[in-house]
Amino acid sequence: MTRETLKKDIVITLGGYVAEKMIFGEDMTSAGVYSDMEEASKLANKAIRQYAMGDDPIHISIESSLNEDAFYISQKYHVEAIRIIKTCELEAEALLQKNKLALLKIAEYLTVNSRMEEEMIEKFMKAYAEEAWVRSEGFIKKDDYYKFNSVLQGQLNKIQNASLSFDIERIISEVNIDSVI
Numbered sequence: 001m002t003r004e005t006l007k008k009d010i011v012i013t014l015g016g017y018v019a020e021k022m023i024f025g026e027d028m029t030s031a032g033v034y035s036d037m038e039e040a041s042k043l044a045n046k047a048i049r050q051y052a053m054g055d056d057p058i059h060i061s062i063e064s065s066l067n068e069d070a071f072y073i074s075q076k077y078h079v080e081a082i083r084i085i086k087t088c089e090l091e092a093e094a095l096l097q098k099n100k101l102a103l104l105k106i107a108e109y110l111t112v113n114s115r116m117e118e119e120m121i122e123k124f125m126k127a128y129a130e131e132a133w134v135r136s137e138g139f140i141k142k143d144d145y146y147k148f149n150s151v152l153q154g155q156l157n158k159i160q161n162a163s164l165s166f167d168i169e170r171i172i173s174e175v176n177i178d179s180v181i
Contacts, residue, residue: 003053006043010088011095013040018092019103040088044081054080102128 001009017033048054054077096103105128109116116124125134 001051003047006047006051006053007084007088007091010040010043010085011092013043014085014089014092015096018089018096019107022093022096022100022103023107040085041081044084044088045077047084048077048080098130099125099128102130 013036016036017029020029020033102125106116106121106124109120109124
């Protein structure tokens with residue numbers, strides 16, 4: 001898990017809550033979002049307290065509530081976790097607002113059907129999403145989600161090409177020196 005994928009997971013997790021707020025209004029959000037909110041909170045807290053993704057790159061664990069500083073430490077990281085959740089909520093809202101037609105079409109489908117399979121979601125998104133890439137490239141497959149290998153290969157190629165270029169320049173200068181002598 002990376003910072004980027006963790007935040008994307010939180011955005012996705014908050015999607016149901018944000019969609020309910022957008023479609024029905026805040027007063028009509030249901031208890032069904034409880035597990036999504038719980039999961040988003042767990043992910044944000046893990047990011048800060050266990051994965052060193054907060055302001056302080058440390059693992060936080062408070063062994064005893066007798067520690068007077070525990071509240072202040074906990075409060076600082078609690079604020080960071082909330083900031084992550086709020087940022088992700090805004091991102092989810094922007095995505096859903098941009099793709100409101102797709103959201104409403106999916107919601108309409110779900111009023112008649114109890115669930116929507118992955119193939120149907122892809123069909124609806126290709127038909128109604130605003131992003132052109134959805135229609136042309138489609139969704140990223142799970143195996144292609146992390147780009148660690150391509151990033152690593154790109155950096156290796158850059159270094160190898162620079163080294164090769166240096167070697168070629170060195171050989172050319174040696175040949176030029178030999179031809180002068």
